[in-house]
Amino acid sequence: MPGGMAMAYVFEFTWILQYAPVLLKGIAVTIALTAVGAGAGLALATLCAWIRTQGPRWLRVPVVAYVELIRNTPFLIQLFFIFFGLPSAGLRLGEMQAAMLAMVVNLGAYGAEIIRAGIEATPRGQVEAGLSLAMSRLQVFRHVVLGPAMRRIWPALSSQVVIVMLGSSVVSQIAAEDLTFAANFIQSRNFRSFEVYFVVILLYLALAVILRQALRLAGERLFSRGRAQ
Amino acid sequence: MYNRRLAGALVAALAFCGLVSPASAEALDTILGAGTIKIAVPQDFPPFGTVGPDLQPRGYDIDVARLIGDKLGVKVEIVPVTSANRIPYLQTNRVDLVISSLGRNAEREKVIDFSEAYAPFFNGVFGPADAAVNGPDDLAGKTVGVTRGAVEDLELTKIAPASATIRRYEDNNGTISAFLSGQVELVATGNVVAAAILERNPPKRPESKFLIKNSPCYVGLNKNEPKLLARVNAILAEAKSSGALNAIAKKWLGADLPKDL
Numbered sequence: 001m002p003g004g005m006a007m008a009y010v011f012e013f014t015w016i017l018q019y020a021p022v023l024l025k026g027i028a029v030t031i032a033l034t035a036v037g038a039g040a041g042l043a044l045a046t047l048c049a050w051i052r053t054q055g056p057r058w059l060r061v062p063v064v065a066y067v068e069l070i071r072n073t074p075f076l077i078q079l080f081f082i083f084f085g086l087p088s089a090g091l092r093l094g095e096m097q098a099a100m101l102a103m104v105v106n107l108g109a110y111g112a113e114i115i116r117a118g119i120e121a122t123p124r125g126q127v128e129a130g131l132s133l134a135m136s137r138l139q140v141f142r143h144v145v146l147g148p149a150m151r152r153i154w155p156a157l158s159s160q161v162v163i164v165m166l167g168s169s170v171v172s173q174i175a176a177e178d179l180t181f182a183a184n185f186i187q188s189r190n191f192r193s194f195e196v197y198f199v200v201i202l203l204y205l206a207l208a209v210i211l212r213q214a215l216r217l218a219g220e221r222l223f224s225r226g227r228a229q
Numbered sequence: 230m231y232n233r234r235l236a237g238a239l240v241a242a243l244a245f246c247g248l249v250s251p252a253s254a255e256a257l258d259t260i261l262g263a264g265t266i267k268i269a270v271p272q273d274f275p276p277f278g279t280v281g282p283d284l285q286p287r288g289y290d291i292d293v294a295r296l297i298g299d300k301l302g303v304k305v306e307i308v309p310v311t312s313a314n315r316i317p318y319l320q321t322n323r324v325d326l327v328i329s330s331l332g333r334n335a336e337r338e339k340v341i342d343f344s345e346a347y348a349p350f351f352n353g354v355f356g357p358a359d360a361a362v363n364g365p366d367d368l369a370g371k372t373v374g375v376t377r378g379a380v381e382d383l384e385l386t387k388i389a390p391a392s393a394t395i396r397r398y399e400d401n402n403g404t405i406s407a408f409l410s411g412q413v414e415l416v417a418t419g420n421v422v423a424a425a426i427l428e429r430n431p432p433k434r435p436e437s438k439f440l441i442k443n444s445p446c447y448v449g450l451n452k453n454e455p456k457l458l459a460r461v462n463a464i465l466a467e468a469k470s471s472g473a474l475n476a477i478a479k480k481w482l483g484a485d486l487p488k489d490l
Contacts (some may be wrong), residue, residue: 089412095412101477173403174412175374175396185397188378 013195018188026182033096033178034165034211036131038105042157044104045111052112053119054141063112070109078102083174098130099178106120107164114156118149128194153195158215162208169204179203184223236259252302256342257456260325265304268294269324269407272309276424276481277348277446289481290328290446293347296473297448302465316341319449325451341433342452343463346445347474349487352381355423355435356415362438368393374404374413384441403424408435420482427483438485445490 016023051063083098093101119169124144130140150157174183183200187193260266262415270290271278278288279460286307298305308324315329330350333343354373356362362371365388371391375382377397396413398404401422408416409431416423416435423435448461468474469486478486 083412084406084410087412092411173399175398175403175407181397182376184399188382 009194011027011195012192015186015192015195015198016199019182022182022185023179023199023203025131025177026179027207029096030165030168030179031100031101032208033171033176034161034207037101037107037123037168038055038161039162040100040104041107042111042161044108045115045157046189048108049115049119050141051095054137054145063227067109067112070086070106071113075102075106075167078106078160079170079174094176095171097174098174099168101174102171105162106167107131107160111157114153114160115149117156119145120151121152122149130170147223154213154219154223158212159221162194162211165211166204166208179207253358255456256325256451256454257460260301260303263303265306266298266326267306267308268297268299268331269310269313269315269318269329270325271312271329274330276421278309289348289477292443292477292480293448293489294326294328296468296477297461297464299327300467301387303462304406316449319451322451323378323459325450329449330442330446331449333447337449340452341449342454342458344448344458345451345465346490347445347465347473348446349420349444349478349482349490351382351487352379352417352419352441354385354415354417354438354441355420356438357424357433360435360438362415362416364439365389367438367464368415371415372396372413373415373417374398375417376404376409379418381441382417385417387437390439408433420484424484437487438486 048063048067051059051180052067055063079098079102082093082102083095086093086098126144126148127140130144131137135143143167168178169180171178172184175181178187179200187196230304252333259274262430269289270286272280272286274288274333276288277290278286281287283334286309291307294307295305299474308318310324310327310329311320312329314325316337318324319327327341328347330348331337331343332350337343354362361367361372365385369390369392371392372386374396375385375398377399382395382397389395389445396407400406401418404416404418405426409429415438416426420437426435447466450457450461464473469490475486
């Protein structure tokens with residue numbers, strides 16, 4: 001009906017200026033969470049992948065248990081357990097620490113499986129070649145196995161980091177003031193759901209695109225084929 | 230809210246058309262003559278009114294209804310209502326009184342009368358006994374939990390000093406959990422939510438520190454019933470001074486009646 005346009009919703013974006021500090025703080029918190037989550041998470045993932053493939057046997061069972069526990073339970077529940085549950089056991093973490101810990105632990109488990117896949121694809125002959133050059137097992141892992149493995153799985157690992165960044169939107173549930181918190185905060189004040197969530201979607205999209213590019217560049221630098229040892 | 234307004238408007242319109250005639254005799258005489266008083270109570274709003282395990286209504290409002298019935302010396306007929314139909318029930322004389330966590334506002338004052346307040350209903354800041362907080366300024370340097378977007382969030386955001394940290398949770402459960410797990414020292418919430426925390430016997434009991442918004446509950450009755458209104462007010466005043474009403478508040482809200490009620 002042509003007459004229907006008379007009732008049309010009037011879009012209104014002037015609130016962006018008023019709430020710019022809230023949005024900027026939200027972006028900063030999401031970036032900080034992602035930086036710590038990705039950095040420490042990938043380190044933990046690498047350690048777990050090494051333990052599962054070549055590490056001491058007695059450590060493999062706990063690592064498998066950790067990886068399976070995290071990969072088979074919801075992130076939100078892990079977060080609630082850390083934030084609301086652990087204080088009863090005497091460990092009280094603030095919302096930022098709890099959010100970071102949850103993200104590190106989550107990426108650690110998912111990343112471990114991705115990296116393990118890369119490691120297991122390394123031909124046995126290359127490992128034997130390394131050992132025959134009198135390298136220790138750890139040296140072989142670092143110089144022969146890990147580099148090519150990471151090169152192989154880097155795109156998958158990058159996607160997982162982006163997933164963790166986007167998944168960080170649930171930390172607003174424990175009052176961490178990330179970008180989603182900013183969106184909900186503004187929406188509960190001006191009730192402009194369409195505009196607020198639309199803007200925040202664009203912000204997440206921009207963050208994800210930038211993060212992917214950054215990870216691609218980092219991957220090229222860290223694991224490039226010609227890199228000297 | 231909308232429905233309640235709509236229903237109220239509808240009944241008002243009917244009354245104007247003369248379809249609903251106000252009781253001609255004094256309601257108090259009718260009640261005493263019949264030996265029964267019909268009182269509308271909630272059944273879906275704990276702790277004011279719920280249905281107990283024995284399928285009987287129970288709660289703050291039911292106890293007040295029984296108290297008023299006792300003092301009048303008549304049998305109480307409990308009539309469960311919803312928040313949308315409680316005022317229409319009164320206006321169509323299906324009940325004599327509404328004791329159903331009813332707040333007072335100008336709109337309702339046009340169609341019904343109100344007694345003195347009988348129950349506290351307010352938003353405020355709550356915290357453990359040893360937290361020295363008497364007003365917004367004392368929140369400086371403290372961490373307060375609140376449910377995001379609730380009235381108390383909007384108010385607290387305006388009145389709290391810059392150095393206070395407001396932690397906003399998605400729902401009342403998040404706010405309650407944050408307080409119980411010690412993630413926040415204080416909470417800004419309704420006294421009913423604070424009562425729900427008290428029910429769990431926490432090590433740190435949330436006690437009322439200061440009010441943000443006050444909207445106590447009143448008994449609703451039809452207009453032009455001066456004798457009934459006077460009796461209800463006298464019964465409530467006596468129950469306040471004798472401590473009977475305070476006992477009901479302790480039982481259902483876990484806290485003493487505010488002194489100014």
